[in-house]
């Protein structure tokens with residue numbers, strides 16, 4: 001082993017001991033062999049779970065907030081940080097575009113790296129040409145990240161905000177949408193999968209209505225990448241903001257924005273700098289920007305943390321090594337199991353439609369306060385999410401590949417006792 005590698009390994013182990021006391025000590029072992037996935041799937045997933053630094057005795061069921069990264073991602077970030085601090089260099093994130101765009105079914109030119117979903121939403125919210133009296137449509141199940149940017153733009157430019165009812169069935173929702181649209185409607189800006197219920201919305205059908213009415217269509221895709229077999233080319237939307245720090249299990253503080261190529265010039269770059277342009281001058285009679293980059297990377301500017309993007313590449317590698325559709329199928333399999341366990345517990349108000357969910361199920365416990373229930377589950381070491389957004393007031397449970405049938409069963413038992 002070279003001295004540098006030994007240094008990295010020792011540093012890595014030392015920090016393991018300091019930071020991860022009480023965490024899964026087996027984390028960091030190699031990926032299990034793919035052949036096991038066919039032969040002995042449960043053994044495969046059990047082995048794979050060891051890749052994650054999960055806290056011993058805790059049941060992490062809140063991937064919808066933040067996805068834990070497998071050790072190879074954490075290590076890629078850590079190694080890059082060590083390298084960067086000895087080799088001061090610009091750049092290093094360019095290699096993210098190819099694997100990340102391929103993973104989400106976009107072209108490289110359609111992808112802009114961001115720090116989170118909200119940053120992507122703000123780029124669109126401030127870049128579009130919207131004027132006083134224009135109407136935009138959002139939903140009544142928004143996360144603050146897709147509420148504030150639009151409310152803020154509406155505040156500044158006196159736009160009218162209309163609200164689509166995400167409690168309606170697909171057919172009724174599409175009918176309501178048609179009624180909300182007027183000649184002044186310029187944009188639909190709604191979640192692909194709301195943070196509240198995790199329902200997979202009929203986004204393609206909404207896209208058809210948008211197209212027919214010549215309305216721009218933005219999707220808040222915080223939960224789309226990693227949880228679903230996301231394919232931007234087939235989604236029927238113009239803009240899609242997402243992140244890798246949830247369902248893609250990437251480093252925290254890494255996101256991306258997708259913009260259809262033919263819509264690029266509809267989004268005026270507002271925050272710009274190094275990497276946005278193709279040239280600029282202050283040395284002529286007419287100081288000016290010559291041209292923007294002819295790709296979505298024009299909205300990305302200045303020095304970023306390349307280590308985080310090394311981690312993004314590693315997360316994409318990790319998901320691809322297992323297989324994108326296999327990951328999606330496992331998430332769904334565990335969530336289907338959870339769904340049937342909740343039905344078995346009985347007496348719950350399950351908010352997520354059975355025919356339109358992937359990694360999230362949300363429910364209320366009649367007669368119980370959701371915050372109180374949340375505290376109870378945490379006390380029992382089940383890390384779930386309380387959902388106060390838009391007064392939906394429920395408990396949200398997420399499942400990902402590192403979860404197991406057993407921990408879902410014990411969550412159901414705990415719930416049964418509590419109810």
Ligand SMILES: Cc1ncc(COP(=O)(O)O)c(C=O)c1O
Pocket residue numbers: 064065115116117118119143145146191193194195220222223243255
């Ligand atoms: C639906 C939805 N939109 C937006 C966001 C904001 O994401 P970020 O914190 O990456 O900006 C979240 C975060 O949970 C979310 O669930």
